[in-house]
Amino acid sequence: MSKRKHKHVVRNKGRLLPFIKLHRWAGLSSFLLLVLVSITGIMLNHTEELDLDEHYINTQWLQTWYGIKMPEQQNYLKIEDDYFAQVGKQLYFNQTRLPDEDSPLLGGYKTDQFTIIGLKNALYLLTPDGELIEKLDAEKNLPVPVSRIGLSDKKLNAGQLILEVDNKYYISRDEFLTWTEIQAKEFYPLMLDSPVAADTTFYRKAYLGNELTLERVVLDLHSGRLLGSFGVLLMDIAAIVLLMLGVSGTWIWSHRLRRK
């Protein structure tokens, strides 16, 4: 190599050195974030195959981090040996989940044929074993909003179900297909139990465990939102650094090519 060319290379290398250092440190510092974004990105691309939206996170600190807590609406009802629980809009017969219902639980009772659970806007008809026969609502001729449910007799098996709607009373004589307004002479309202009476541990776990999907966590990891606005900013910076890496890498590479 001629002296002149050697001088040129040394001068060029000296000029490149800060860029090479910057490129190296930027690459190293954003590597972890790049790994995170890549893995979560691949996962999000295959959400359906991986069933990300069907897996729920049960980790307590993560639920707390997301501010997931038990809802205000918690109603419990004990009928003989069975429990009905309403946590938020989730309804349970013992430990079996029933179709969701937002309106509050009012009461219920059991006959030889049916278990009946009354809510403000729906009536759940179940077998004595808790298998859902039908969920009745306004679309199925149920008079709503029900303010109270009760019986025409003190004895559960002797009494007929009465719904109180806007100070009027309704009764069904055809297994809850149609409802007729009546003048109720006797009305014995059915009441709820206090939460203390029920073992709330299961319902707490069931409710909290059905709120936070893996998809949401992966998505928030990908965007940085898991750490709030700081995380988003961090991901933005990482994205800019990645862009700069591309530019600086190309620049260094082209300089080296010219040098050769």
Add this chain to the structure above:
Amino acid sequence: MLWILGDIKKGATSILGEKPAQLRVRYWRKKQQTAWILEEVGKEKLITVGLLVENNQLHQIKVLAFRESRGWEVKEPFFLEQFFQIQLTPELQLDHSIDGISGATLSVRALKKLARLALYYHMQIITQDYSSR
């Protein structure tokens, strides 16, 4: 009112791939015509569908409520027309294939299940009719 018990429950379970959500279903009947309002989950939410069956053939199908965020194309006539005069095979399958819609796979699957279910329930009503004569 059709009670989904015994063999009917078994048939409905084989169509749905799981136990039917409810043990009784309301329907409307006029001679050989029956009308059904059935529900099935698409991806996450229930799709409510109205179906009219006549002489064991599906004559009309309409999506009454679509609550999913994706797959709404199943409401469109170009898709629903495929179900016209469709029948049930002895294996409880539809007698001709239904073209899918990309991005609406689960909604299409739900509608096919409901079509099979309505045809199956209709058959049970007619059979019960003949056996009670």
